[in-house]
Amino acid sequence: MIAARPALSRWARWLPLEAMLALRFLREGRLQSSMVLAGVTAGVAVTVFLTQLIAQLQTAIIDRVMGSQAHVVIQPTQEQVLRLPSEQAQAAQVQPRLQRQRAVDQWERVAALAAATPGVLAVSPVVSGPALVTRGAAVQSVTVLGVRAEDYRQVVRMDGYMIAGRFELSTSGTLIGRELAEDLGLQLGDKLRVSSGSRSQVLTVTGLFDMGSRELNRRRVFTTLRLAQTLLDLPGSVSVIDLSVADLFGANAVADPLREQTGLRVESWMQTNAGLLNALSNQTISNNLIRGFVVAIVALGISSVLVVSVVQKQREIGILRAMGAGRRQIMWVFLLQGALMGALGSALGALLAYGLLVLFSHIFKAPDGSAMYTAVLDVALVLGAGVLACAVGMLAAFMPARRAARMDPVQAIRA
Amino acid sequence: MSEPAAAPVLELRGVYKRYGLGTPVEQEVLHGISMALQPAEFVALRGPSGSGKSTLLNIIGLLESPTSGALSLAGHSIAELDDAQLTSLRGQAIGFVFQYHHLLPAFSALENVLMPLIIAHGVVQPEDEALGRELLASVGLGKSADLAKRPGELSGGMQQRVALARALARRPRFILADEPTGNLDTVSAQEVFALLRRFNREHGSACLIVTHDASLASRCDRQIDLIDGRLALPAASDQALPVRPS
Numbered sequence: 249m250i251a252a253r254p255a256l257s258r259w260a261r262w263l264p265l266e267a268m269l270a271l272r273f274l275r276e277g278r279l280q281s282s283m284v285l286a287g288v289t290a291g292v293a294v295t296v297f298l299t300q301l302i303a304q305l306q307t308a309i310i311d312r313v314m315g316s317q318a319h320v321v322i323q324p325t326q327e328q329v330l331r332l333p334s335e336q337a338q339a340a341q342v343q344p345r346l347q348r349q350r351a352v353d354q355w356e357r358v359a360a361l362a363a364a365t366p367g368v369l370a371v372s373p374v375v376s377g378p379a380l381v382t383r384g385a386a387v388q389s390v391t392v393l394g395v396r397a398e399d400y401r402q403v404v405r406m407d408g409y410m411i412a413g414r415f416e417l418s419t420s421g422t423l424i425g426r427e428l429a430e431d432l433g434l435q436l437g438d439k440l441r442v443s444s445g446s447r448s449q450v451l452t453v454t455g456l457f458d459m460g461s462r463e464l465n466r467r468r469v470f471t472t473l474r475l476a477q478t479l480l481d482l483p484g485s486v487s488v489i490d491l492s493v494a495d496l497f498g499a500n501a502v503a504d505p506l507r508e509q510t511g512l513r514v515e516s517w518m519q520t521n522a523g524l525l526n527a528l529s530n531q532t533i534s535n536n537l538i539r540g541f542v543v544a545i546v547a548l549g550i551s552s553v554l555v556v557s558v559v560q561k562q563r564e565i566g567i568l569r570a571m572g573a574g575r576r577q578i579m580w581v582f583l584l585q586g587a588l589m590g591a592l593g594s595a596l597g598a599l600l601a602y603g604l605l606v607l608f609s610h611i612f613k614a615p616d617g618s619a620m621y622t623a624v625l626d627v628a629l630v631l632g633a634g635v636l637a638c639a640v641g642m643l644a645a646f647m648p649a650r651r652a653a654r655m656d657p658v659q660a661i662r663a
Numbered sequence: 664m665s666e667p668a669a670a671p672v673l674e675l676r677g678v679y680k681r682y683g684l685g686t687p688v689e690q691e692v693l694h695g696i697s698m699a700l701q702p703a704e705f706v707a708l709r710g711p712s713g714s715g716k717s718t719l720l721n722i723i724g725l726l727e728s729p730t731s732g733a734l735s736l737a738g739h740s741i742a743e744l745d746d747a748q749l750t751s752l753r754g755q756a757i758g759f760v761f762q763y764h765h766l767l768p769a770f771s772a773l774e775n776v777l778m779p780l781i782i783a784h785g786v787v788q789p790e791d792e793a794l795g796r797e798l799l800a801s802v803g804l805g806k807s808a809d810l811a812k813r814p815g816e817l818s819g820g821m822q823q824r825v826a827l828a829r830a831l832a833r834r835p836r837f838i839l840a841d842e843p844t845g846n847l848d849t850v851s852a853q854e855v856f857a858l859l860r861r862f863n864r865e866h867g868s869a870c871l872i873v874t875h876d877a878s879l880a881s882r883c884d885r886q887i888d889l890i891d892g893r894l895a896l897p898a899a900s901d902q903a904l905p906v907r908p909s
Contacts, residue, residue, distance in 0.1 A: 256773050256777070260787045265785055272769045273769065276769040564767055567765045572755065574751075575750075661765065
């Protein structure tokens with residue numbers, strides 16, 4: 249309604265000329281502005297949604313994988329049969345040596361060295377080896393893990409995996425997984441026999457865990473460090489030393505110097521899960537490519553609309569120039585239009601992305617029925633996308649803006 | 664920019680304009696124009712189509728540069744000014760009234776009038792708004808409803824009156840009116856001309872008005888005829904125009 253429109257927009261009292269003209273031009277070309285705004289919104293939404301989705305899925309995957317293993321593992325070196333120098337060689341083929349249960353030499357010294365290494369959060373000595381668990385006629389092959397509960401829970405989040413009892417170990421108690429308990433019909437307080445070689449021990453089930461992997465739940469049996477040393481015939485020794493580090497993706501930077509200092513096999517999770525890392529890396533590259541294409545398409549959209557706008561506004565530009573508007577002022581009018589579309593589009597895009605994240609978190613579930621990821625928006629990502637969208641908007645507007653600024657006022661007025 | 668005292672508002676000396684320089688279609692449109700406008704002078708510029716009127720107006724309005732010759736406006740020699748200074752001088756010293764109103768369609772009548780002031784000051788200042796309302800009232804558009812109307816909602820005569828108010832917003836020393844009544848009916852044309860004349864007298868702005876209307880031209884202080892890019896002048900004065908008779 250004409251009557252409701254003020255003679256002087258309240259914005260004009262405080263908005264700089266360039267911003268006021270940019271807003272008015274955008275409002276005047278509503279259809280064009282809406283189209284390009286929809287494009288920017290969709291572009292930002294796709295970028296934010298994909299980035300957030302992939303980041304959260306990757307975090308969830310890493311979390312699931314790393315939740316049950318150490319970030320860095322120190323192990324004894326493998327025994328090898330060395331060939332003689334070639335001039336003395338007589339055997340055409342040398343078989344690899346059978347590996348026996350071995351211990352980390354001077355493990356206390358190695359553990360102390362690891363604990364003093366920058367970036368290491370926790371150190372947990374572990375004795376592990378094969379064993380059989382029997383209950384009545386039922387027999388199950390397992391891996392006995394002898395740990396100090398207070399150290400191990402700093403490396404693997406066992407407290408979170410406990411479904412019955414607590415992650416605490418006593419000389420006569422053991423913690424077993426959900427599947428092993430089901431296979432052997434065990435409950436808390438039941439007894440089982442753990443045998444390794446010529447040694448065996450009857451233990452009471454004091455806790456049940458679920459590590460999110462049936463295989464681990466079926467195979468892992470936790471005892472005290474000392475009992476495992478006895479069962480596995482490794483008195484006073486440990487098989488491996490597990491470490492957790494502050495920076496998950498900096499695990500190699502911890503593992504490499506430790507390997508050099510100790511001469512032992514020191515492997516980070518990144519080395520033992522190279523396939524997973526490769527898959528995650530490829531996923532990230534794909535995401536970056538998609539984002540790059542989306543940004544380019546959005547930029548082209550903004551630029552093409554503004555080119556048309558400059559042509560449509562030729563006369564206005566000429567009049568403004570005749571009234572004393574400088575080239576720089578005219579240029580800013582169009583640069584601001586690009587930036588405004590970027591800013592508004594990124595705000596709407598972020599909202600849309602959040603909506604999509606919520607929607608897909610309800611649609612896609614993990615095999616156990618839990619949500620694949622939590623629908624949250626990273627503020628830094630949204631702000632980054634906003635800044636990028638504004639920058640892309642301004643860059644896309646640069647050519648049309650420069651064209652407008654260079655326009656001959658006489659020709660523009662006559663257009 | 665401060666204006667030296669007692670200078671003509673506008674002075675052209677031997678201004679030539681050629682298009683297509685260095686090409687086979689090079690064409691000289693203005694041939695050594697020399698003229699001057701004194702403060703508060705009201706001059707009609709007449710000439711047939713193709714006589715070079717538009718080119719001369721563009722040069723005088725600092726929208727085009729002469730190929731050669733000297734032009735000074737409000738005491739400033741334009742040859743010494745860069746593009747930004749020319750733009751600033753144009754906004755400050757010249758008020759344009761075009762044949763077609765050339766108002767900004769997305770802005771209200773008041774906003775259009777304020778536009779030169781917004782360009783100069785960045786934002787609308789309270790005294791600017793008061794001046795804009797006063798100017799619109801002085802051209803007969805003082806009603807609130809009229810102030811809020813967009814150009815497309817105004818009649819031709821009202822549009823041209825808004826354009827006239829806009830031209831006066833920065834109290835220019837010089838008004839350049841390119842056939843301001845060319846698109847208006849007789850009554851509106853008389854009204855707009857009368858307003859121009861009134862502002863010329865009240866504010867002392869020099870005015871160069873291009874018109875084909877002989878009766879309007881005869882009501883000006885002086886008439887200049889431009890024929891084939893040359894001023895048709897009394898033989899005795901050669902090229903230089905005399906100052907306005909007192």
